Amino acid sequence: RQPFVVAVDGPAAAGKGTLAKRLADEIGLPYLDTGLLYRAVARRMLDASEDPAHTSGLEQAEGLSPEDLLRGDLRVPEVDRAASLVARQPEVRHALVGVQRRFADERGAVLDGRDIGTVIFPDALVKLYVTASPAARALRRYLQTGGDTTRPGWEEELREIETSIRARDEADSAREAAPLRMAEDAVMIVTDDMDANAVLAEAIRIVRERL
Numbered sequence: 774r775q776p777f778v779v780a781v782d783g784p785a786a787a788g789k790g791t792l793a794k795r796l797a798d799e800i801g802l803p804y805l806d807t808g809l810l811y812r813a814v815a816r817r818m819l820d821a822s823e824d825p826a827h828t829s830g831l832e833q834a835e836g837l838s839p840e841d842l843l844r845g846d847l848r849v850p851e852v853d854r855a856a857s858l859v860a861r862q863p864e865v866r867h868a869l870v871g872v873q874r875r876f877a878d879e880r881g882a883v884l885d886g887r888d889i890g891t892v893i894f895p896d897a898l899v900k901l902y903v904t905a906s907p908a909a910r911a912l913r914r915y916l917q918t919g920g921d922t923t924r925p926g927w928e929e930e931l932r933e934i935e936t937s938i939r940a941r942d943e944a945d946s947a948r949e950a951a952p953l954r955m956a957e958d959a960v961m962i963v964t965d966d967m968d969a970n971a972v973l974a975e976a977i978r979i980v981r982e983r984l
């Protein structure tokens with residue numbers, strides 16, 4: 774019997790994490806943010822003074838424990854960059870496949886990431902590809918992280934975020950191992966002009982169609 778899997782993929786800051794979490798609550802499935810796995814491996818490497826551009830993260834990936842995923846310092850810019858670098862390493866990706874598949878074994882799951890619908894669960898019952906323009910994603914990330922568009926210099930801050938988002942998109946899409954791309958049978962949701970409630974409603978509609 775195939776577990777009920779909802780795959781939510783897309784680029785950084787498109788709203789897929791918010792959507793996946795709320796969708797999981799709504800339909801009563803466990804939720805896994807798979808980006809945290811790559812972030813936790815990157816964090817362990819940085820703590821061990823290992824450079825993810827030049828050193829294999831396999832050992833850190835194999836030593837990953839549940840506590841590593843609960844650390845509060847996984848969503849900082851240096852980990853954004855380092856995670857994108859370890860995510861290029863095929864042996865690290867390979868080491869994380871089993872963890873992701875087993876997560877859905879018992880009760881099914883909603884997982885968000887970059888390659889859930891293409892590599893981890895190619896037979897997922899529902900595949901969503903959540904995206905938005907780089908400008909919309911940058912603004913969202915800026916406001917989420919305490920940004921304020923009434924502050925002097927905010928445009929400069931926003932531009933920096935957009936630049937790093939574009940760099941991460943480029944790295945995630947151009948890599949050889951499991952690049953970011955939409956699965957052929959995924960449904961795309963473009964979130965530029967949608968708030969979180971509208972995205973959730975659209976996703977629920979798509980899930981219902983598949984039931």
Ligand code: C5P
Nearest residue numbers: 807808809811856857860886887888945
């Ligand atoms: O989703 P999040 O921004 O937290 O992911 C951090 C990084 O982990 C991404 O930039 C991407 O390189 C990598 N990642 C991945 N495959 C996934 C999830 C995340 O390569 N399924």
